[in-house]
Amino acid sequence: MSLISALGFWNTNAARHTPIEDVQGVFTGSVVSALGLYILASAGLLTGSTAGVAFLLHYALDVNFGLAFFLLNLPFFYLSLKQLGWAFTIKTFIAIGLTSVIADMQSRFFVISSIHPAWAALLGGLLLGYGLLALYRHRASLGGVGILGIYLQERFGIRAGLVQLVIDLCVLTAAFFVTLPSVVFYSVLGAVALNLFVTINHRSDRYIAL
Template structure:
């Protein structure tokens, strides 16, 4: 019984390796929290960076389904993930993206936000996305796109993943001026800064080494 509990993560005695069940719960809860953060941003008409930001741009500009756009935009990054970060990371990231895309699409059917002040939505959305990404990173997964690139650069060159994401997110948000107002972009920038500073401060490979 003890062996079964150890294998499935109910009683994992290894301080440096996650069990399958621990990975599954980390990926699901990280994806759930990230999807909730995206819903807060969307409820205020805000955007974020990375592939999620591009998916928001496509959604606002052309009415393309956000979940579908988010999933498809991440597909090219799987080659980098597979070649540089390994099949386990790639599979877990694929699952995380699929779960997040699905949950983001069904959020409005489960509950609805009547009104929310944009600054509050930016703060909550950014923090929730940060918590979600942190959970995924600690289980060797990500939400694809820039997250994959950030993890690779951090592990290869020691550049903080959060800072890599922040730089690219700012570029994505510049393009937001073409589909929304400067005020919305400003609040979106706040959300992106909150998200990426949270990840940069809390995610360091030398502090968390579990696989």
């Protein structure tokens, strides 16, 4: 009975997840996010936030994406620790590590030989949105702008998705210097799909488990 309760099947506290619920939420969010990143990469597209910068370094300098993504997020842990606490910071650190490793391992399990960039942008963006939503609802994120977005939403009521969308568009504007305009266009499509999904579905006044 205690195991079933710990798994969350009979969790009667609507405002708090059990530790095992958090484990599955962080793991699932990381797996889905890594899949979204892999689909974008398979079409040669980018996204925003620190993942977008990691993509830029990967395409321009052939830097390992997973390693760049992990390292770029390190400075944001200070903000996370100071403003959002140890629990959020630790779960976010784990989510970033898992996503980085899984994103690099995807090609060992399956290969996307052909995909239209418009479909890759939409599918990759929505998968990233689902992954981020799962992480947000378990008090975690993929770092970078996600940390800043959650802080601004909880502190000032500014939607996290809108914050991320503005910064993502700035990152994608920089992509004009390292890739083709068509790639940037489809990447913007993916960023809009991702951030509109998060903006519509992530509301702290609606989902009380935050």
